[in-house]
Amino acid sequence: MKITKAIVALTLLSAFSYGASAAELINSEQAQNLQAVGTITVSGVAGTPMDIRQQLNQKANDQGASAYRVIEANINNTYHATAEIYK
Template sequence: MKTTFTIAALGLASVLSFGASAAQLVTNDQVAQQNLQSVGTISVSGIDAAPSDIRQQLSDKADQQGATSYRVIEAHNDGNYHATAELYK
């Protein structure tokens, strides 16, 4: 349940704008529709963060890797959070 909540919260947080050059959070459907090409994975972890903060960390890390988009493939938050995302160009 916490994983589902975390993923849902990350998706909801994607509505917020974090800058024009920030990598975009995408869904499985968007990956297929836009024919995005996978370029690797990233992960973030830490202690007690809001879903919007986790999303921002993923976006920043995706930007550093030169990705334009990312898709959360695993996330949990039980006091210590961890999220993994696949990167796309």
């Protein structure tokens, strides 16, 4: 249940722009037409869903990805999120 809430929170935050970020947060339907090229993860002791999304976005950009899809997220006392990246 917490994973679902975290993924929903991250998806809702996709409406926010983080400057000149190139990677786009997408859903599973949008990902069907793209080729996955790997995964990225972020984790830490404290962070809001917006912080987590920003970190995922930065890692996706650093890898040259055009898009990423959150495939796992857990927010408790610590957070951890995994995303599949696409070019």
